[in-house]
Amino acid sequence: MPIPDYEVVIGLEVHCQLATATKMFSACACSIGGEPNTRIDAYTLGLPGTLPVPNRVAVDHALRLALVLGCEVQPLSRWARKHYFYPDLPKGYQITQSDQPYATGGAIEIPDHAAADDPLATKRIPLQRIHMEEDAGKSTHTGEHSLVDYNRAGAPLVEIVSLPALRSAAEAADYMRELRTIVRYLGISEANMEEGTLRCDANVSLRAWGAAELGTRCEIKNLNSFKFLEAAIQAEVRRQADLLDRGEPVVQSTMSYDPGRDQTKVMRTKEAAADYRYFPEPDMPPLRIDAAWIAAAQAELPRLPWPRRRELVALGLTAYDAGVLTAERELADYFDAALDDPSRAKALCNWITGELLKLLNASERGVADCPVTPAALAELVGLVEDGTLSGRVAKVVLDEVFRDPSLSPRAIVERDGLRQVSDADAITAMVREVVEQHPEQLAQLLAGKDKVRGFFVGQVMRASQGRANPQLVQRALATVLDELRAARGEVED
Amino acid sequence: MGAAGDILELSARGLAAAIRGGELSASEVARAYLEQIDALEPSLHAYRRVTPELALAQAAAVDDARRAGQALGPLAGVPVALKDIFVTEGVETTSGSAILAGWIPPYQGAHARRLAEAGAVLLGKLTMDEFGMGSANENTPFEPVHNPWALSHVAGGSSGGSAAAVAARSCALALGSDTGGSIRQPASLCNLVGLKPTYGRVSRHGMIAFASSLDQAGPMAREVGDAALALGVLAGADPLDATSLDAPVPDYLAAVDQGARGGLDGAKIGVHRGALELEGLDADVRARFEASLTRLEDAGARVVDIELPHFEHAVATYYVLATAEASSNLARYDGVRYGHRSAADSLRQTYEATRHDGFGPEVKRRILLGTFVLRAESYADYYGRAMKVRTLIARDYARAFERCDLIASPTAPIPSWPLGAKIDDPLALYLLDMFTIGANLAGLPAISIPAGFTSAAPRLPIGVQLIGPRLAEPALLGAAAAHEARCDWHREQPQLLEARA
Numbered sequence: 001m002p003i004p005d006y007e008v009v010i011g012l013e014v015h016c017q018l019a020t021a022t023k024m025f026s027a028c029a030c031s032i033g034g035e036p037n038t039r040i041d042a043y044t045l046g047l048p049g050t051l052p053v054p055n056r057v058a059v060d061h062a063l064r065l066a067l068v069l070g071c072e073v074q075p076l077s078r079w080a081r082k083h084y085f086y087p088d089l090p091k092g093y094q095i096t097q098s099d100q101p102y103a104t105g106g107a108i109e110i111p112d113h114a115a116a117d118d119p120l121a122t123k124r125i126p127l128q129r130i131h132m133e134e135d136a137g138k139s140t141h142t143g144e145h146s147l148v149d150y151n152r153a154g155a156p157l158v159e160i161v162s163l164p165a166l167r168s169a170a171e172a173a174d175y176m177r178e179l180r181t182i183v184r185y186l187g188i189s190e191a192n193m194e195e196g197t198l199r200c201d202a203n204v205s206l207r208a209w210g211a212a213e214l215g216t217r218c219e220i221k222n223l224n225s226f227k228f229l230e231a232a233i234q235a236e237v238r239r240q241a242d243l244l245d246r247g248e249p250v251v252q253s254t255m256s257y258d259p260g261r262d263q264t265k266v267m268r269t270k271e272a273a274a275d276y277r278y279f280p281e282p283d284m285p286p287l288r289i290d291a292a293w294i295a296a297a298q299a300e301l302p303r304l305p306w307p308r309r310r311e312l313v314a315l316g317l318t319a320y321d322a323g324v325l326t327a328e329r330e331l332a333d334y335f336d337a338a339l340d341d342p343s344r345a346k347a348l349c350n351w352i353t354g355e356l357l358k359l360l361n362a363s364e365r366g367v368a369d370c371p372v373t374p375a376a377l378a379e380l381v382g383l384v385e386d387g388t389l390s391g392r393v394a395k396v397v398l399d400e401v402f403r404d405p406s407l408s409p410r411a412i413v414e415r416d417g418l419r420q421v422s423d424a425d426a427i428t429a430m431v432r433e434v435v436e437q438h439p440e441q442l443a444q445l446l447a448g449k450d451k452v453r454g455f456f457v458g459q460v461m462r463a464s465q466g467r468a469n470p471q472l473v474q475r476a477l478a479t480v481l482d483e484l485r486a487a488r489g490e491v492e493d
Numbered sequence: 494m495g496a497a498g499d500i501l502e503l504s505a506r507g508l509a510a511a512i513r514g515g516e517l518s519a520s521e522v523a524r525a526y527l528e529q530i531d532a533l534e535p536s537l538h539a540y541r542r543v544t545p546e547l548a549l550a551q552a553a554a555v556d557d558a559r560r561a562g563q564a565l566g567p568l569a570g571v572p573v574a575l576k577d578i579f580v581t582e583g584v585e586t587t588s589g590s591a592i593l594a595g596w597i598p599p600y601q602g603a604h605a606r607r608l609a610e611a612g613a614v615l616l617g618k619l620t621m622d623e624f625g626m627g628s629a630n631e632n633t634p635f636e637p638v639h640n641p642w643a644l645s646h647v648a649g650g651s652s653g654g655s656a657a658a659v660a661a662r663s664c665a666l667a668l669g670s671d672t673g674g675s676i677r678q679p680a681s682l683c684n685l686v687g688l689k690p691t692y693g694r695v696s697r698h699g700m701i702a703f704a705s706s707l708d709q710a711g712p713m714a715r716e717v718g719d720a721a722l723a724l725g726v727l728a729g730a731d732p733l734d735a736t737s738l739d740a741p742v743p744d745y746l747a748a749v750d751q752g753a754r755g756g757l758d759g760a761k762i763g764v765h766r767g768a769l770e771l772e773g774l775d776a777d778v779r780a781r782f783e784a785s786l787t788r789l790e791d792a793g794a795r796v797v798d799i800e801l802p803h804f805e806h807a808v809a810t811y812y813v814l815a816t817a818e819a820s821s822n823l824a825r826y827d828g829v830r831y832g833h834r835s836a837a838d839s840l841r842q843t844y845e846a847t848r849h850d851g852f853g854p855e856v857k858r859r860i861l862l863g864t865f866v867l868r869a870e871s872y873a874d875y876y877g878r879a880m881k882v883r884t885l886i887a888r889d890y891a892r893a894f895e896r897c898d899l900i901a902s903p904t905a906p907i908p909s910w911p912l913g914a915k916i917d918d919p920l921a922l923y924l925l926d927m928f929t930i931g932a933n934l935a936g937l938p939a940i941s942i943p944a945g946f947t948s949a950a951p952r953l954p955i956g957v958q959l960i961g962p963r964l965a966e967p968a969l970l971g972a973a974a975a976h977e978a979r980c981d982w983h984r985e986q987p988q989l990l991e992a993r994a
Contacts (some may be wrong), residue, residue: 042600046700046825048588049580081821083867085844092824104905146840148829223887277867279876282706282818283697284735 025052046090071106081279088137119319232257324482326331337374512570519570569612592851602699619654649679674929677941681904681956692936698732721745752971763799763897820863
């Protein structure tokens with residue numbers, strides 16, 4: 001460890017933009033990007049006389065997140081106003097939730113790298129709360145002017161606040177990755193750091209090992225990529241450790257990260273912190289989420305990555321493969337849909353993570369747009385596993401189904417006569433023929449040059465147009481060679 | 494019929510009937526009112542903006558619809574005017590503030606929309622205290638409104654323009670807004686019926702916010718029936734206002750007719766006697782109040798004593814909560830997106846100059862007060878405590894309504910006063926809200942009705958207030974109608990009209 005003297009303590013505040021057709025509190029179209037100030041309405045601009053009305057879909061999205069994270073959903077929560085003046089904040093206040101958020105508690109599981117013997121071991125990072133709020137617009141500062149785009153203003157956000165339970169920059173990044181995977185599983189957010197639909201502020205403090213009290217924390221704002229998240233936390237840890245090493249106090253501050261210098265710097269200290277004058281939003285009644293709503297949301301929750309990873313490992317997959325298959329819900333669902341025989345899990349996994357993803361990447365398609373249905377892939381894997389199809393031919397068949405999904409693997413096999421030749425006599429006959437045609441290579445092989453064996457297998461495969469069962473070819477070749485050696489031995493003897 | 498004087502004499506309800514029956518055309522009615530406005534505005538200043546072209550076009554559309562045999566809305570052809578707090582698409586809306594001067598809303602508010610759908614003809618926008626903050630219409634960068642009953646006197650506030658216009662027959666019906674009494678007090682000072690409905694009964698969408706948890710729109714009218722007619726058009730749930738109530742809208746006119754014909758039949762009218770002993774209650778106001786109680790008893794009501802233990806704390810509670818909400822609601826006026834902007838060198842200076850130049854002194858005073866009470870370090874002592882007292886006040890009313898059906902009180906402790914007389918004493922003005930504020934804090938419906946005049950010259954109107962339980966507008970209107978049926982105050986006209994006739 002580069003900084004062994006102190007224990008690192010990190011809490012994250014993550015903003016996640018909910019994917020809804022309209023904004024948090026108005027029927028204004030809501031989507032990422034677009035020409036500046038084209039996704040606005042009277043409410044978004046804070047025009048006099050406009051009022052906020054909660055978006056039920058946004059609340060439902062937020063509810064699902066709280067449920068999968070095991071939060072306590074509050075039957076009654078309140079909206080609050082947070083005040084500050086800035087041109088991209090149209091009303092002079094942001095509607096958020098303050099002392100009565102809709103969800104408290106809960107946790108996010110991250111990989112526990114300390115448990116070296118169990119690759120599926122996890123560590124629970126407990127949450128303090130989740131609350132809903134509306135986003136501000138976006139300011140761009142040119143030399144002489146500042147430009148404001150209100151497209152994003154009023155977009156629905158959830159803010160997920162962790163307890164200070166993360167212990168390294170790597171854990172913080174793991175936490176963000178898990179959270180991103182979960183919200184994407186739920187289909188409630190694009191959760192893209194580069195596009196700003198997933199944003200993170202990190203509270204970092206250090207303390208002596210074994211100390212019960214937390215050290216003074218500093219908050220690093222606007223960490224907009226996984227790379228910067230880790231680098232910024234590491235830089236802040238270095239800065240605080242330097243201060244503590246020199247016996248100087250850490251002053252509670254808001255920090256920004258300068259990637260060019262790989263340093264954090266103080267934006268403002270606690271004394272200069274704004275008084276946001278929170279008070280209950282009088283334009284809306286308290287938010288009520290009743291048991292029926294919770295039950296309806298609960299009924300539609302997807303299975304989450306960690307339980308699925310464990311299921312996959314139980315099927316005989318490696319933890320690595322389980323991780324790859326569960327990185328996206330669509331891929332995990334695809335695997336589940338294609339798995340008709342648990343004994344073929346490993347083979348199916350290899351086909352999906354190998355050939356299928358290769359084809360998808362090459363055609364720049366996601367799993368959701370995969371032309372090969374799970375049933376078709378299951379059929380193909382079945383044909384390989386029962387010996388009907390050689391692996392080599394199966395790849396060709398998969399290519400064809402990928403190009404024309406109206407064809408089934410079995411139909412292609414029948415049409416093109418691709419059935420693997422597993423007739424031992426026929427294969428032995430092919431081997432004899434090839435051996436006779438290549439006396440020179442045969443001599444080499446018999447002289448002990450075992451590499452030439454591959455040449456003969458290849459020749460047989462070519463002669464059979466790839467259809468010969470390679471294992472049977474190997475076996476037949478061995479038999480034929482034994483015969484030849486025996487014959488020669490007889491002669492020599 | 495058709496003579497302008499006759500047209501102006503008709504109630505809104507009478508006008509609607511005459512137009513529906515073809516005795517009057519909406520166009521001639523609109524013209525008569527526009528002429529009246531032209532004649533009186535130089536001395537009244539009730540209108541911030543008159544919209545003659547819009548009015549005549551809407552009136553012509555009503556006449557066309559009638560000729561074509563189409564069904565007419567309940568307010569078809571009735572000339573109305575809106576307090577300038579109500580957003581009107583395409584028509585400048587300022588909420589009485591220089592900071593919104595020139596702002597032309599790109600959307601239609603709920604009130605203008607509902608009135609238009611009911612066939613009403615919009616005559617224009619009415620003056621008001623800036624953002625609804627005031628009791629005399631003197632908190633304005635524009636010309637203050639004059640009381641038609643005594644031009645040297647205030648018309649009340651903040652819906653002073655609405656009151657003056659209806660009293661002077663410059664419109665048949667007006668909308669006001671009421672945060673702490675801003676419909677009822679000017680109605681009282683101008684011999685009108687002013688109804689503040691239950692909080693949430695009428696949408697707030699398109700009503701420029703002063704204090705969101707207290708603001709409520711309502712009609713100001715010459716007669717109880719006109720207020721009922723307008724409320725029927727305005728009331729109902731609005732998907733654009735999350736605090737609007739989804740309760741069915743009863744037949745308010747039926748309640749009025751029943752009250753006028755049948756009387757009150759044993760209804761219990763509660764009176765908090767302690768409030769009448771408080772300092773500052775005018776002797777004429779008290780006398781007229783007692784006379785109104787007698788009139789209600791004549792109509793069959795029974796007067797009972799009730800207690801409102803936290804009555805005296807209402808004004809202080811109100812001025813904490815209302816200013817807190819106002820300081821927040823007015824944060825959007827920053828010169829960035831609309832309205833007035835004072836150009837300056839930096840962003841901060843632009844904010845400061847814009848708000849310094851754009852807001853008047855009373856608005857600034859309330860923003861400062863509200864900002865103070867919401868500071869983290871004073872929140873619990875002020876806002877938090879005021880919220881608790883608000884709950885106690887609401888509970889007082891709930892308990893009182895276990896003993897009575899309606900609560901009666903004076904509307905304002907004093908009749909109108911000369912323009913300028915109190916402008917330098919904001920605290921004295923705040924105390925004038927003591928009878929009206931409770932209904933806002935508790936979200937209850939309340940109505941002010943004409944109750945007579947002062948005994949000495951100038952002869953100034955005096956009003957009486959009735960407060961009801963939540964959604965008891967039918968009972969309020971019925972009692973008001975029973976009272977109205979037993980007096981003629983509402984038929985009296987201000988002097989300036991008699992002089993003109």
